[in-house]
């Protein structure tokens with residue numbers, strides 16, 4: 224892959240899509256979204272080095288969900304409920320966010336946090352393998368949100384795409400994978416994940432039933448809107 228500066232992950236500054244000063248500026252603009260529960264969840268992520276989507280992407284999830292009047296959302300990989308916090312705000316009192324995570328401890332924490340934020344009654348949290356839970360859950364979704372293990376990204380896209388209603392969204396986090404997707408030489412965290420993310424992104428951009436873009440904030444968020452029939 225030709226690139227003028229030939230960046231590699233060993234030369235990460237060449238790969239930062241949005242300059243940290245610009246991210247800080249944008250972060251300042253969403254300060255009005257401060258909430259004690261959110262601040263606690265963000266502090267825990269820092270303390271445990273847990274990969275939440277963080278404030279800028281979280282805010283964008285809520286806005287996108289509100290833009291399409293989303294009422295039913297499925298999350299693949301919910302952690303302790305940080306992304307669900309934003310979706311739960313968007314769907315309103317009658318809406319549902321179906322969360323999944325393989326770690327039962329995450330459900331316990333999510334329940335504590337989202338109860339404090341008065342959002343737990345909008346959430347259905349299943350512990351187990353997200354893809355299996357998805358197949359056991361009936362119906363269509365306004366949004367399918369993918370933040371599970373990256374090796375499974377192509378599989379999740381393929382199973383989710385037909386269950387998103389026309390006008391609905393498929394959203395996945397980490398699709399730039401800290402720039403690895405854009406360079407020839409990289410060190411992967413888990414063997415095969417970069418290739419899986421590349422295949423996932425390629426399939427989505429080439430799917431004639433969806434209009435797609437990547438928001439390069441943080442680690443890149445792909446957003447694909449299912450076209451109206």
Ligand SMILES: C[S@@+](CC[C@H](N)C(=O)[O-])C[C@H]1O[C@@H](n2cnc3c(N)ncnc32)[C@H](O)[C@@H]1O
Pocket residue numbers: 274275276277299300301302303304305306307323324325326329351352353354370371372375
């Ligand atoms: C990146 S974190 C999710 C963060 C969350 N979306 C947020 O922003 O707060 C990924 C989570 O997905 C879970 N996970 C990964 N692959 C999974 C799978 N196939 N099924 C269920 N859980 C999965 C992990 O246990 C982890 O808690």
